[in-house]
Amino acid sequence: MSRAKTPLLQKKSNARLTCVIEKTDIILIMNEAWSKSFAHVLTNLKAIAECSWGPLNYNCLTNPEIQPKTTQQGNDQNNIVVSAHLPAPVAPPEQLNLMNGVAGTLIDKIIDLTNQDQAQTGVNAEEQAAH
Numbered sequence: 735m736s737r738a739k740t741p742l743l744q745k746k747s748n749a750r751l752t753c754v755i756e757k758t759d760i761i762l763i764m765n766e767a768w769s770k771s772f773a774h775v776l777t778n779l780k781a782i783a784e785c786s787w788g789p790l791n792y793n794c795l796t797n798p799e800i801q802p803k804t805t806q807q808g809n810d811q812n813n814i815v816v817s818a819h820l821p822a823p824v825a826p827p828e829q830l831n832l833m834n835g836v837a838g839t840l841i842d843k844i845i846d847l848t849n850q851d852q853a854q855t856g857v858n859a860e861e862q863a864a865h
Contacts, residue, residue: 738766795830800837802829 742762743753755763772778781787832841851857 735763735767735771737770738763741766797837799835800830800832802831 739755742755742759746753830837832838
């Protein structure tokens with residue numbers, strides 16, 4: 735994207751416009767940068783594999799950090815649900831630790847971004863006005 739900005743700023747300078755990237759310039763920049771960076775399928779697949787982002791499934795729910803602490807009774811674990819499409823047992827959502835650690839931080843960010851998006855789009859306008 736940096737490489738795409740330079741020619742745009744040069745064109746603006748030649749046209750004696752202010753050398754500032756405006757919101758509307760993002761389309762020009764992205765059109766220029768997309769095929770040279772983001773559209774590289776092989777490097778994207780490599781990054782997805784290295785970061786353990788794929789395959790996209792419920793594996794993140796098996797992370798030990800968000801799993802509840804369970805007690806053993808014989809050979810059974812309390813309150814653990816086993817689903818045929820999951821590679822490991824997963825607790826019901828209400829028993830997951832979503833308040834602390836990385837999971838809690840990510841949930842907080844998701845909620846903040848959702849609230850910001852709703853405020854910008856007018857969703858829940860009445861509720862936002864009440865606060």
